Each structure stands twice: as C-alpha cells, then as structure tokens.
Amino acid sequence: MSLPTPITNVVEISVQGSVLETGGTTRNVFNIFHYYQNPNQPSPPSAITVANAFIAGPWAAVLALLSIGYVGVQTVARYLDSANNAYSAGNPPGTGALALPRQPAQQAVVALFRTAIRGKSFRGSKHFGPLATAAVTGDEIAAASVAAWQAAMTGLVANITAGGQTYTPCVVSKTLSQLRVDPTTIIGAAKLTALTNKTIGTMRHRKEKTVR
Amino acid sequence: MNHLPPGDLYHIVYKGTVLAAGGTNRVFINSWWYLADHLTGGGGFPTAPVWAAFESTVWSQVKTVIIGGPNGYVPVDSFGTIIEGSVVWFHNDVVQAAPPNVAARMPTSTAMCVGMHCAARGRPYQGRKFLGPVYIGVGGDEVTPGQQALWQAAANTFLLPLTVVFGGVNWTLRPVILSQLYSTFVAGATGLVGDFLTSVSVPKTYSSWRHRRERTVR
Numbered sequence: 021m022s023l024p025t026p027i028t029n030v031v032e033i034s035v036q037g038s039v040l041e042t043g044g045t046t047r048n049v050f051n052i053f054h055y056y057q058n059p060n061q062p063s064p065p066s067a068i069t070v071a072n073a074f075i076a077g078p079w080a081a082v083l084a085l086l087s088i089g090y091v092g093v094q095t096v097a098r099y100l101d102s103a104n105n106a107y108s109a110g111n112p113p114g115t116g117a118l119a120l121p122r123q124p125a126q127q128a129v130v131a132l133f134r135t136a137i138r139g140k141s142f143r144g145s146k147h148f149g150p151l152a153t154a155a156v157t158g159d160e161i162a163a164a165s166v167a168a169w170q171a172a173m174t175g176l177v178a179n180i181t182a183g184g185q186t187y188t189p190c191v192v193s194k195t196l197s198q199l200r201v202d203p204t205t206i207i208g209a210a211k212l213t214a215l216t217n218k219t220i221g222t223m224r225h226r227k228e229k230t231v232r
Numbered sequence: 233m234n235h236l237p238p239g240d241l242y243h244i245v246y247k248g249t250v251l252a253a254g255g256t257n258r259v260f261i262n263s264w265w266y267l268a269d270h271l272t273g274g275g276g277f278p279t280a281p282v283w284a285a286f287e288s289t290v291w292s293q294v295k296t297v298i299i300g301g302p303n304g305y306v307p308v309d310s311f312g313t314i315i316e317g318s319v320v321w322f323h324n325d326v327v328q329a330a331p332p333n334v335a336a337r338m339p340t341s342t343a344m345c346v347g348m349h350c351a352a353r354g355r356p357y358q359g360r361k362f363l364g365p366v367y368i369g370v371g372g373d374e375v376t377p378g379q380q381a382l383w384q385a386a387a388n389t390f391l392l393p394l395t396v397v398f399g400g401v402n403w404t405l406r407p408v409i410l411s412q413l414y415s416t417f418v419a420g421a422t423g424l425v426g427d428f429l430t431s432v433s434v435p436k437t438y439s440s441w442r443h444r445r446e447r448t449v450r
Contacts, residue, residue: 042372121371158253228373
C-alpha cells in the first residue's frame with residue numbers, strides 16, 4: 021500500500037483539563053485534536069489562532085455535555101511541521117456545564133473517527149468525560165443526550181475557520197509520520213465521519229487510584 | 233508452597249445475568265472455594281445442605297448490596313463441583329435468591345472489587361471478587377462511608393465457615409484461596425495449594441470488569 025501524500029500545516033491542539041476526585045487527588049483529562057490547513061495558503065495563522073477557533077467552536081459543544089467536574093486547565097497548540105515548534109498556550113478550555121453528581125472519572129463517552137483511508141493508522145477515537153449521572157442511563161448515554169452528543173461529534177469532523185483560512189480535522193498517524201527531526205513528514209487523512217457510541221466506555225488512566 | 237490439609241474441596245458457582253440497556257444479557261459469574269474437614273471417598277458428601285448454607289450465610293448478604301430488578305442481577309443458576317482428591321463431582325443446585333434492591337445502577341462493567349487475603353504471602357494466596365451491578369448513587373469516584381460499611385459487612389461473610397449436619401455428622405467447610413496454577417488434584421487430596429481466608433478488603437472506589445460491559449451500541 022502506498023502512503024497518502026503527506027499533509028502540511030498541521031496544528032496539534034492539546035485540550036487539557038482535570039477532575040478533582042472524591043479522594044482529593046486530581047486526575048488529568050487530556051484530549052488531542054489535529055487540524056490541517058485545507059487548502060494550503062500562504063501565511064497561515066498562528067497555532068494559537070487555530071486553537072482558539074477550535075475552543076470557541078467544536079469544543080464548546082463538547083463542554084456543554086460534560087459534568088461540571090471537568091475543569092479546563094489550558095489549551096496548548098503547535099504546528100507539527102517543524103520538530104522545533106514549541107507549544108503555545110491559547111484560551112483555556114472552560115468548565116463542564118452539567119451539574120453534579122457525576123459518574124466516576126473513568127466513565128467516558130467514546131467516539132470513533134473515520135477517514136477515507138483504510139487501516140488503523142487512519143482511524144481515531146476520543147474519550148470524553150467526566151459525565152453527569154443524569155446524562156447516563158444504565159449502560160448507555162441517556163436518550164435525551166444522545167442527539168446532543170452526536171451533534172457535538174459531528175462538529176468535531178467539520179472544518180473550522182481561523183484567520184480567514186480553512187482548517188480540516190484529521191487523523192495523524194504517529195506510526196507512519198516522522199515528527200522527531202526536521203524535515204518532518206506528516207501522514208494523515210481528513211476525518212470524514214464520527215461514530216458516537218451510546219455505550220459508556222472506560223478510560224482507566226483517569227480512574228481514581230484505589231482508596232481503602 | 234503452602235499446602236491445604238486433605239479434604240473435600242467445594243467450588244460454589246453463582247451465575248446470573250443483567251439485562252444491558254441495549255437489550256442484550258450480560259453474564260455475571262462469581263465463585264467461592266471451601267475446604268471441608270472431611271475427605272470422603274466415592275461420594276457420600278453433603279451437597280444441597282452446603283449450597284443452602286452458602287445461600288443463607290454469604291449470598292443472603294451479598295444480594296443486599298448489589299442491584300436487582302428487571303435491569304439488575306437476575307439469578308440464573310447455582311452449581312459447582314466437589315473435588316475429592318482426584319475425583320470431581322458436579323452439582324447443580326436450585327437455590328439463589330434475587331437481590332431485593334431495585335434501583336438505578338452503574339454500567340454493567342462497573343463492579344465492587346473485594347480483595348481476599350490469607351496468612352500466606354504471594355499471589356497464589358490472594359483473590360478478588362468483582363461484585364455487581366452496583367448502585368449509581370456514588371456521586372463521584374467513591375462510595376459513601378455508609379455504602380462501604382454495607383459492602384464490608386457483605387464481604388465479611390466470605391470469611392465465615394459453612395457448617396452443616398449430614399448423615400449425623402457435623403461438617404465444617406472453611407473458605408480458602410485455592411491456587412489453580414499450583415494445585416494438583418491427586419488421590420488423597422495432598423496436592424492442594426492455597427490457604428485459608430483470613431481477611432477481606434473493600435475499597436471505596438469502584439473497579440471495572442470489562443467482560444461484563446455491554447457490547448457497543450451506536
């Protein structure tokens with residue numbers, strides 16, 4: 021299989037939040053997103069500009085579905101095109117909107133992202149949490165929240181506009197790309213669809229360490 | 233290796249199902265090991281009385297802390313084996329009461345993990361039970377002190393011996409951790425590796441048991 025043409029002007033946005041767990045410790049809740057300039061144009065805006073557009077747009081819809089237990093810490097972004105590009109901080113990601121009580125921190129809504137190219141390198145997934153107890157029924161997202169989650173996930177595969185230019189969400193293959201030294205080669209593909217699992221998933225890294 | 237004294241070994245298995253939100257059933261199986269103070273030969277051991285004793289001693293408490301009802305734990309079967317040295321007998325029983333608590337529950341993959349410990353050190357002498365489905369009213373990452381006390385009370389029953397009278401003889405079955413990796417099942421029951429259960433621990437945090445998770449629904 022030949023690799024797709026490398027993409028350029030790719031912004032990596034790291035949305036960093038935390039959850040204060042019942043035992044008093046704080047767990048990190050990170051989500052990473054990638055956008056690439058499409059079509060390529062001269063003078064791309066800064067990574068911060070793209071990150072801020074993301075926070076104000078697609079992320080706001082996600083934030084509205086998270087428990088108030090989610091506290092945004094910072095958003096950092098950088099262009100992957102040079103290994104020497106450092107992260108810069110943009111607007112913080114905000115706080116979840118839904119009232120307590122919440123589910124344990126490891127419970128998450130899982131969404132899968134598909135591209136036009138087959139293979140694991142061109143698929144992605146995201147785990148969003150913590151979730152409000154009221155937004156979950158048994159094993160699944162509460163019926164009243166399903167449409168909102170699907171809409172929010174659809175927003176994550178839509179283009180955003182930053183600095184007058186268009187950015188397309190993409191899956192970046194960390195396996196096939198070479199991001200360590202310049203010149204970098206970024207292999208990825210545009211996200212086409214988002215599949216939202218109704219079934220609640222787990223993200224065990226976010227679980228509170230066992231308390232006895 | 234820490235060897236258990238010779239005796240009839242009872243493996244008590246409780247099986248139930250939980251109807252997941254998407255309409256499929258998830259199987260919940262938990263089992264316990266007990267060592268009798270008798271080693272019979274060719275049968276002649278109590279079965280139904282042992283299962284009844286387990287039901288009244290252990291399950292009667294466990295069922296009060298897990299969630300029952302149409303969307304909770306529904307008993308299916310209780311069965312198990314009796315191992316007399318090198319001979320295995322299968323026993324199918326009918327007892328298993330349904331949990332009385334009908335309330336909203338956490339996803340089926342969420343469970344209370346009860347730790348089981350012996351005097352002997354090492355992994356062959358430790359055990360765990362994942363009990364569920366569990367109550368949703370956790371309100372964060374931990375159960376409340378009141379809920380933890382209820383779980384601890386239920387888990388403490390794991391330590392209790394089962395006593396039955398069968399054939400005019402008193403039988404005492406003590407709970408054990410059996411190492412299925414190191415034990416050998418030979419005549420005379422001299423190859424049983426394990427130890428008697430001495431303590432149980434109940435964490436405040438719920439654990440996950442992914443085999444029981446509802447299959448993905450989109």
